[in-house]
Amino acid sequence: MTxxxxxxxxxxxxxxxxxxQLKLLRQTLERAKNSxxxxxxPLDKIDSLEAFQAEVPFTRKQDLRExxxxxxxxxxxxxxxxxxxxSGTTGNPTVIFxxxxxxxxxxxxxxxxxxxxxxxxxxxxxxxxxxxLFTGGLGFHYGAEAIGALTIPIGPxxxxxxxxxxxxxxxxxxxxxxxxxxxxxSHFEELQIDPKTLTLRIFIIGSEPHSEAMRRQIExxxxxxxxxxxxxxxxxxxxxxxxxxxxxxxxxxxDYFLVEIIDPETGEVLPVGEEGELVLTxxxxxxxxxxRYRTGDLTRILPGECACGRSHLRIERIKGxxxxxxxxxxxxxxxxxxxxxxxxxxxxxxxxxxxxxxxxYMDKLYIKAEVDQTIFExxxxxxxxxxxxxxxxxxxxLSVNPVVQLSEPGSLPVWEGKAKRVNDRRNKE
Amino acid sequence: MAYHLSIFVENKPGKLxxxxxxxxxxxxxxxxxxxxxxxxxxxxxIITNRLAEAYQLLKDEGFTVSKRKxxxxxxxxxxxxxxxxxxxxxxxxxxxxxxxxxxxxAKTQAxxxxxxxxxxxxxxxxxxxxxxLLSEAKLSTG
Numbered sequence: 001m002t003x004x005x006x007x008x009x010x011x012x013x014x015x016x017x018x019x020x021q022l023k024l025l026r027q028t029l030e031r032a033k034n035s036x037x038x039x040x041x042p043l044d045k046i047d048s049l050e051a052f053q054a055e056v057p058f059t060r061k062q063d064l065r066e067x068x069x070x071x072x073x074x075x076x077x078x079x080x081x082x083x084x085x086x087s088g089t090t091g092n093p094t095v096i097f098x099x100x101x102x103x104x105x106x107x108x109x110x111x112x113x114x115x116x117x118x119x120x121x122x123x124x125x126x127x128x129x130x131x132x133l134f135t136g137g138l139g140f141h142y143g144a145e146a147i148g149a150l151t152i153p154i155g156p157x158x159x160x161x162x163x164x165x166x167x168x169x170x171x172x173x174x175x176x177x178x179x180x181x182x183x184x185x186s187h188f189e190e191l192q193i194d195p196k197t198l199t200l201r202i203f204i205i206g207s208e209p210h211s212e213a214m215r216r217q218i219e220x221x222x223x224x225x226x227x228x229x230x231x232x233x234x235x236x237x238x239x240x241x242x243x244x245x246x247x248x249x250x251x252x253x254x255d256y257f258l259v260e261i262i263d264p265e266t267g268e269v270l271p272v273g274e275e276g277e278l279v280l281t282x283x284x285x286x287x288x289x290x291x292r293y294r295t296g297d298l299t300r301i302l303p304g305e306c307a308c309g310r311s312h313l314r315i316e317r318i319k320g321x322x323x324x325x326x327x328x329x330x331x332x333x334x335x336x337x338x339x340x341x342x343x344x345x346x347x348x349x350x351x352x353x354x355x356x357x358x359x360x361y362m363d364k365l366y367i368k369a370e371v372d373q374t375i376f377e378x379x380x381x382x383x384x385x386x387x388x389x390x391x392x393x394x395x396x397x398l399s400v401n402p403v404v405q406l407s408e409p410g411s412l413p414v415w416e417g418k419a420k421r422v423n424d425r426r427n428k429e
Numbered sequence: 430m431a432y433h434l435s436i437f438v439e440n441k442p443g444k445l446x447x448x449x450x451x452x453x454x455x456x457x458x459x460x461x462x463x464x465x466x467x468x469x470x471x472x473x474x475i476i477t478n479r480l481a482e483a484y485q486l487l488k489d490e491g492f493t494v495s496k497r498k499x500x501x502x503x504x505x506x507x508x509x510x511x512x513x514x515x516x517x518x519x520x521x522x523x524x525x526x527x528x529x530x531x532x533x534x535a536k537t538q539a540x541x542x543x544x545x546x547x548x549x550x551x552x553x554x555x556x557x558x559x560x561x562l563l564s565e566a567k568l569s570t571g
Contacts, residue, residue, distance in 0.1 A: 371437055371493055373437075373488075373492075373493040373494075376437055376493045376494070376495050377497075378437075378472065378495035378496070378497045379435070379472065379497075380465040380466075380467055380471065380472045381526070383437065383467065383472065387467075405470075406437075406439070406469075406470050408438065408491075408492070408493060409491060409493055410491045411439065
């Protein structure tokens with residue numbers, strides 16, 4: 001039985017892969033000319049990787065927001081069959097469009113990843129990630145079906161039901177948030193079921209940064225192999241990169257993406273092995289081709305060849321963020337969203353603190369907001385109403401359930417700038 | 430009509446003490462005090478003999494404070510009096526937001542602080558039934 005979904009491409013020689021990339025890059029530039037955002041660039045003149053890096057500036061997440069909704073669209077709208085979008089109503093969301101071919105290519109990528117770690121027709125794939133605008137759910141769903149696995153689109157939550165499906169349908173491959181995997185284990189304990197007695201074989205874990213120690217813990221608790229999945233909705237979703245059975249770095253698929261690592265401060269392209277921000281250029285996307293997109297993720301390219309035989313480069317597991325984006329149980333959010341929401345609520349003062357803790361293996365978002373003393377009318381009911389309203393508006397803005405704590409005016413430390421308002425205690429506790 | 434001070438406080442050790450300290454230093458008398466708590470935070474209600482001054486002092490010290498209208502009813506300090514009063518209010522469908530009491534003279538006179546959304550109806554009913562109310566002026570000379 002072969003280990004490869006697409007052996008020729010996955011094992012392509014370095015030189016061959018580069019020639020292929022350059023050909024795809026030219027096609028991408030040709031398509032990008034049709035996008036309102038990129039048409040200002042001299043894309044016609046670019047005939048080499050060096051010229052590409054010299055002539056094309058980085059694309060930032062901010063650009064995607066500012067060009068809402070169609071500024072990056074490089075095809076006619078009638079060719080678009082789907083859109084995915086980031087959550088959030090503060091400012092513009094990022095919206096990414098997909099043609100029929102984009103969906104097919106994305107499906108192929110995810111299938112390649114899942115096949116690489118041993119998913120086959122006959123497996124039962126339980127997808128505990130969110131469906132909907134979030135790309136994590138649907139991306140894997142399509143990939144698993146392309147392989148021929150029986151796919152259970154159960155979605156997140158309801159731990160008892162998750163376990164029930166695992167028991168009754170013999171689930172073998174599970175797509176799950178690493179923090180949720182740990183929490184789910186406590187439900188197994190409660191039900192006095194040893195997950196090792198079930199048919200579980202492979203866990204796909206991603207969407208949030210996690211450590212090697214956490215992966216090993218998940219593997220030990222469930223008796224499975226757990227693989228790190230990397231993706232971002234801006235360039236399709238999951239499938240961008242994946243660990244191979246060696247579990248030593250994440251392969252990024254170079255026939256789909258051109259990879260650069262840059263110094264996040266200076267923008268200088270860094271040599272192999274140095275840590276910096278991951279920058280991706282899509283090589284096959286039709287609806288929204290992205291050139292030199294700054295992912296915000298910090299990592300480095302691992303030097304040397306991988307024992308699995310695949311020639312595509314590997315990056316180290318994501319170290320953190322170059323910007324202030326927070327990932328709460330897999331949901332991405334920015335502190336500015338919290339600030340805008342709080343400042344829009346009458347009765348809330350100007351100072352606030354954001355704290356993130358690990359509780360029962362899950363991320364918990366705490367918001368401490370000062371009460372505005374000029375409009376305090378003196379009732380407890382008014383305060384609890386305010387507290388509930390803050391929680392409600394944050395929940396609708398962030399898709400995360402926060403714990404809101406009201407503070408006395410002047411009681412929170414005053415900071416210059418935003419960064420220090422965020423106290424991420426997840427790795428400290 | 431009278432007022433009590435309503436102060437927003439986080440539920441932490443030393444919070445009440447920081448309020449009483451300010452009032453004690455200015456020799457402001459506290460007649461009654463009541464804490465409504467919602468767990469991590471609460472509201473402290475205080476009846477004092479120098480309302481305006483206490484309000485300003487606390488505000489200057491950075492407290493989130495407001496003045497709220499209350500009725501302070503004088504009652505004989507004996508069993509059944511409070512029940513009689515509350516029956517009257519129930520009959521008139523007056524809902525209380527806050528209710529706390531203090532003794533003025535043991536076995537003789539007590540005061541009950543009532544805060545209601547229907548404040549004017551409350552005072553009307555109390556007066557119609559010959560209840561004596563403590564006014565702000567009385568509190569300050571008291």
